[in-house]
Amino acid sequence: MTLKLVITGAILKTIQSESIEQTFAVAKELVEKYLKPGDLVLISGEMGAGKTTFVQGMASAMKINQTINSPTFTKLHVYTGDWTLNHLDLYNIPDIKALQSFGIYDYIEPEKEVSVVEWWQRFPTVFENLPHWHVAISGRNERRTIEVEARETVCLKKSQS
Ligand SMILES: Nc1ncnc2c1ncn2[C@@H]1O[C@H](COP(=O)(O)OP(=O)(O)OP(=O)(O)O)[C@@H](O)[C@H]1O
Ligand SMILES: [Mg+2]
Numbered sequence: 001m002t003l004k005l006v007i008t009g010a011i012l013k014t015i016q017s018e019s020i021e022q023t024f025a026v027a028k029e030l031v032e033k034y035l036k037p038g039d040l041v042l043i044s045g046e047m048g049a050g051k052t053t054f055v056q057g058m059a060s061a062m063k064i065n066q067t068i069n070s071p072t073f074t075k076l077h078v079y080t081g082d083w084t085l086n087h088l089d090l091y092n093i094p095d096i097k098a099l100q101s102f103g104i105y106d107y108i109e110p111e112k113e114v115s116v117v118e119w120w121q122r123f124p125t126v127f128e129n130l131p132h133w134h135v136a137i138s139g140r141n142e143r144r145t146i147e148v149e150a151r152e153t154v155c156l157k158k159s160q161s
Contacts, residue, residue, distance in 0.1 A: 017144040020053055026146050027057025030133065034150075037083065040108055041116040042127055042151075045137035050144055051118045054135060055087055058116060070118070075102060084113035091119040099123055 012034065017023045035041070041058070043051040052070040059068045064081030071077045071089040079085045086107050093099050107115045108130060120127045136147045 011147060011149050013146075013148045015146050017050070017146050018142045023050055023053050023144070023146065024057035024060060026148065027054050028061040030135070030148055031058050031061035031083075034133065035114055037112045037114065038110055039114050040110065040130060040132040041114065041135060042120045042132050043116060043118050043135045043137065044121055049137040049139075050146075051135075051137060052089075054137065054146070055085075055116050055118070058114075059085055059087075062114075076107070078113075086110065086113055086115040087118075088115065088120075089118040090122050093122070096123060096126065099126065 013026065013029070015022065015026055017026070030041070043054060045051050052068065056068045059066075059079055059081070062079075062081045062083040062085055064079045064083070064085060066079050066081075068079065068087065069077070071087055072091050075089060075093065077087045079087065088104075088107055090099065093102065104126065108117075108127065117127070132151050134147075134149045134151045136145075136149070138145050
């Protein structure tokens with residue numbers, strides 16, 4: 001296996017998604033080509049942009065058979081398949097103190113599992129400087145744009161040449 005570093009801000013992929021299937025295909029590519037245990041994935045996008053749908057695509061690629069729902073009220077779901085996936089949604093966490101007492105540091109610097117976070121941008125100072133994969137979803141209906149980017153240096157699983 002070849003390991004390779006990606007420089008901050010390198011855009012891996014930008015696609016126009018016209019369907020859930022296309023969103024799933026990008027999520028699968030992220031999991032299979034790039035992710036490794038311990039990685040952090042931050043997803044940006046307005047309400048209803050398709051963030052949880054992207055996580056469903058990741059889970060499917062990880063052979064997770066459980067139903068993936070938005071953890072908007074529970075804040076965290078942990079799923080297990082070929083990988084362990086921590087799915088966080090910070091929408092209802094009122095402030096940074098509550099985020100800390102929730103135990104966020106167990107999830108933003110994971111060791112064996114992958115953590116994926118919706119509504120992370122409510123707490124930019126906590127997340128921005130950590131190495132992570134960034135997934136930005138914009139647009140609506142059949143005109144969603146999904147941009148996948150490596151932020152800071154993240155060690156790739158495979159050579160991309
Ligand atoms: N690529 C897509 N094509 C068509 N419909 C989609 C696509 N992505 C998501 N949707 C639909 O958009 C709706 C909202 O999706 P989703 O719950 O994933 O958004 P979200 O960004 O997680 O929302 P929230 O901000 O509330 O957490 C769902 O009904 C979902 O099926
Ligand atoms: Mg969601």
